Amino acid sequence: MNRYFIYLGYNGKNYCGWQVQPNGVTVQQCLEEALGILLRKPVPVVGAGRTDAGVHARLMVAHFDWEAEITDLFHLAGKLNRLLPKDIAVYNIVPVVSDAHARFSATSRTYNYYITDKKDPFNHETVYKLPVQPDFAKMNEACKELFKYTDFTSFSKLHTDVKTNNCKIMQAEWKQDGDVWIFTIQADRFLRNMVRAIVGTLLEVGRGKLSIQGFRDVIEQQDRCKAGTSAPGHALFLVNVTYPEELFIKNN
Template sequence: MKRYFIYLGYNGKNFCGWQIQPNGATVQQSIETALSTLLRKPVSVVGAGRTDAGVHARLMVAHFDWEDTIEDLAFLTKKMNRLLPKDIAIYQIVPVIPEAHARFDATSRTYKYYVTTQKDPFNYDFVYRISGKPDFEQMNEACKVLFDYVDFTSFSKLHTDVKTNICHIYRAGWEKEGDSDVWVFTIRADRFLRNMVRAIVGTLLEVGRGKLSIEGFRKVIESKNRCDAGTSVPGQALYLVDVTYPEHLFNS
């Protein structure tokens, strides 16, 4: 069997997340259906993560196996893009070593979350509009606290099936996007828990609004209790933007 990585992006507005669900359209289901149609045999796809309903991906990676070498991957990419709905785009398909795994071999994942204080009829589906302007400098000070910890149980959705809540965060911070009134939170880590980014953003907004001190933010993490953290922000402003892998996986 030959293994391939698919690099793709999608607008998550009309999907119930990445993972196949019993009721509702998902990105994984769409990719599997397109591949199975074109290759004329059932094909299973494994993604680098499980984005929730409404969450977008500027870059997602998934893998699939095929019984033989696919000679023209550019042609398969083109055919898939014709078959898939307009809110999913395949960027490229590349061969990898048979042991490569889109989820378990990822060395880092990067997410971005967008907020704004201005009403805009053209971006309300993709940016979270907040009331008032929080103190982003204070929120960035709170972000530094994240690097002191690896157990982020306080920011995890309850009753998940993961074996550990340990994550290593490499980057976290807020930046203003050009001259606009949009602020972007960027976070990169080796892995993320269910709902983790949205819970962190919701808690950081409490810091920015003066409802939670930086020391209080630290105590939220140390409590390892989801009930102590802030409310999760909506999914429509969250984007998976990058997934990285070791180079040796591509020496197929």
């Protein structure tokens, strides 16, 4: 059996998230259907993680298995792009070792969240518009507290099926790009709804409703009800997933 990684991106506006579900169209479903048509049998794909409804991915990774070696992966990617909707794009397909796993082999994931207080008719579907600019310096001060903890139960969706709520956060900061502020967060793994819950709680800090000590208290109480309201999904992007180099099969 041969395993392949698919690198793709998508605008999540019209999808009920990545994961296949019975009550709406998902990105995983579209990808599996397109692969099934081209390879003429059902082809399950496994993603690097789940993005919620409306959340986007500039870069998602998924894997699939196929009995025979696929010699022209560039051609397969092109055929997939012709079959897939215009808001899903395959960038590349690469061979990997048989035990490489899109989800469990990933060493880090990176998300961006976009915020502005300026009205813009061209970015309103991908940037969260606030009526007043929050204190981003104070929010960056709060970001530094995230590195001191590993249990992020307070920022996890309730009643999920994960065995642990521990994550190692490697990067968390706000930077300005013109009229837009971008929150970048990188970790070895993320819990369901975690980034949006962190952003929502940081905004409480930025609005002066929560102190830095209060932010620490939220994390330490390990209670989702103590954290802020989750920020909307339309401004959240998965932007990178990293893997060990030894998983990739090099062409001689």
